[in-house]
Amino acid sequence: MSRLAETAHTEQPWRIHALTPDFTVEDVWSFRTPGAGPDDFPAMLAAMQAAGGPAKQPWPVRALFAIRWKLGALLGWDKASAGVGERVVSLRDRLPADLREAPRGPDNDAMPLKAVYELDRESARELANKTVHTVMHLGWVQGADGDHELRMAVLVKPNGRFGRLYMAAIAPFRYLIVYPSLTRQWEQAWRERDQMRAQGH
Structure with a gap:
């Protein structure tokens, strides 16, 4: 994994740009997927899903999420009234007809981010609470070594x-704990994708 400049996201022809003119690019990261080709984005998404969400992360990450959800419950950050469709309108309401008819991608209770759309080379998920409305965008691009790689933009x-202060406060935890662990999980999921398929995951 490596952190990239904002332009690594903004200069790509992603569909998400037209949907998020009022959002700020917080982070852009690349993930190594050796041997990946231009059509392997669905395989990567499937491998990531098979690898599991936050519940499969090491204990420091699980502890951080547990603390965050506990604080959210105590302070009312995560009430339904603060979420997508309540405090903020879902990005799905901004979709043009072709994206509205495209597959959304699977949702499950283990993944708090909910699908907005999923295409052959990009996907988007969103989450809203009392602090922020956030979008995780995943894209599939050719890297410097010729292989394709996964890019994540937040x-x-x-x-x-309050939301700006919250984002500043959690930044060290994202960079030092969450993102490194996420990188290990996702890059290992790519390496082990064939084994996972053979086991029926």
Whole structure:
């Protein structure tokens, strides 16, 4: 994994740009997928899903998420009234007809981010609470070595000054704990994708 400049996301012809003009690019990361070809994005998404979500992360990451959800419950950050479709309108309401008719991708209770759309080379998921409306965009691009690789961009629209302070406060935890662990999980999922398929995952 490596952190990339904002332009690594903004200069790609992604469909997400037209849907998020009021969002800010918070992070852009690349993930190694050796041997990947131009048509392997669905295989990568399937491998990531098989690898599991936050529940399959090491204990430091699980502990951080547990603390965050506990604080959210105590302070009312994650009430339904603060989420997508309540405090903020879902990005799905901004979709043009062709994207609205495209597959959304699977949702499950283990993944708090919910699918907006899923295409052959990009997908988007969103989450909203009292602090922020955020989008995780995944894209599939050719890397410098010729192989294709996964790119993740995190787009955010903080909820006022409180939301901006919240994003600043959690930044060290994202960079030092969450993203490195996520990288190990996703890159290992790519390496082990054939074994996972053979086991029926």
